[in-house]
Amino acid sequence: MDRVIRIGTRESQLALWQAHQVRDLLTAQGYSTELVPIKSEGDIDLVTPLYEIGVQGIFTKSLDLALLNNRIDVAVHSLKDVPTQLPKQIVPAAVLQRGPVKDLLVYKSNTDFLDQADYIANIATSSVRRKAQWLRKYPHHQLHNLRGNVNTRLQKLAAENWDGAIFAVAGLERINIRPANSIDLDWMLPAPAQGAIVVVCREDDAFCREACVLFNHDETALTTNIERDFLRTLMGGCTTPISAYAYIQNNTVHFSGELCSLDGSQFFSTTREVPLDKAHALGQEAAQDIMAQGGAEIVAQIRNVK
Numbered sequence: 603m604d605r606v607i608r609i610g611t612r613e614s615q616l617a618l619w620q621a622h623q624v625r626d627l628l629t630a631q632g633y634s635t636e637l638v639p640i641k642s643e644g645d646i647d648l649v650t651p652l653y654e655i656g657v658q659g660i661f662t663k664s665l666d667l668a669l670l671n672n673r674i675d676v677a678v679h680s681l682k683d684v685p686t687q688l689p690k691q692i693v694p695a696a697v698l699q700r701g702p703v704k705d706l707l708v709y710k711s712n713t714d715f716l717d718q719a720d721y722i723a724n725i726a727t728s729s730v731r732r733k734a735q736w737l738r739k740y741p742h743h744q745l746h747n748l749r750g751n752v753n754t755r756l757q758k759l760a761a762e763n764w765d766g767a768i769f770a771v772a773g774l775e776r777i778n779i780r781p782a783n784s785i786d787l788d789w790m791l792p793a794p795a796q797g798a799i800v801v802v803c804r805e806d807d808a809f810c811r812e813a814c815v816l817f818n819h820d821e822t823a824l825t826t827n828i829e830r831d832f833l834r835t836l837m838g839g840c841t842t843p844i845s846a847y848a849y850i851q852n853n854t855v856h857f858s859g860e861l862c863s864l865d866g867s868q869f870f871s872t873t874r875e876v877p878l879d880k881a882h883a884l885g886q887e888a889a890q891d892i893m894a895q896g897g898a899e900i901v902a903q904i905r906n907v908k
């Protein structure tokens with residue numbers, strides 16, 4: 603066990619929190635570790651919305667390269683940021699137990715505007731999924747781009763003349779922020795794999811794969827796999843107005859999936875309950891259902907915008 607496992611991480615407070623989780627899990631198994639912070643392109647350009655940068659896996663690319671160049675041994679990611687197709691020679695080594703999955707609205711003064719049909723609220727988020735879902739529910743609101751890490755986004759919200767901004771609960775909780783002026787968006791189906799953390803490593807690195815499999819959380823790995831199968835079958839791995847959530851109860855997988863047009867005007871959804879031992883193709887089948895309902899046309903439109 604004298605090999606030191608080099609853990610690659612982005613430098614944001616959220617990324618470091620996640621990397622520390624993995625370090626603690628490896629240390630608990632008796633492994634020696636070292637944290638290696640790596641800058642990612644997703645952290646550098648704060649202005650351009652992600653979908654305009656057009657690069658897949660903007661948050662994961664720098665860490666992928668560091669892995670392939672043997673500068674690190676494992677990389678830690680928010681699973682929702684990982685493209686559905688991993689680079690060749692890189693494999694998932696473990697998925698950690700899932701944290702909170704939902705989104706929340708941080709508001710400026712109050713939430714009265716949510717009930718006022720004649721008030722044009724200004725809401726900030728750069729996620730195409732959140733934009734589309736918000737416009738579906740509040741078609742008269744104005745959406746604004748808001749990029750950067752969670753701290754930067756909160757500061758921008760305070761500085762701008764906006765009514766609120768949307769965040770992942772997991773992202774706030776992990777940096778110890780739970781704004782008093784926030785409400786859970788229970789109606790908003792989360793991004794596939796939201797709240798889950800994945801460790802990836804080189805395919806041929808048996809030492810790291812054996813080390814990480816010890817803390818793989820089977821239930822989270824299985825449910826997020828289904829959610830990502832749904833995403834992959836519909837669209838591939840880009841940022842898209844696609845939501846999915848799966849959980850297991852009494853040996854049954856409960857799945858919900860949604861596809862929205864970018865402006866929220868068109869919407870397709872599916873829910874299903876499948877026995878655990880029959881759930882291997884659940885994500886693909888749910889995606890085919892959405893396509894058959896008419897979702898194929900939306901997918902084609904979204905592809906053309908990109």
Ligand SMILES: NCc1[nH]cc(CCC(=O)O)c1CC(=O)O
Pocket residue numbers: 680681682683752768769770772773774795796797798
């Ligand atoms: N897209 C950025 C990102 N990637 C992972 C998280 C938080 C953790 C998670 O949702 O799993 C966030 C912040 C957010 O969406 O508000």
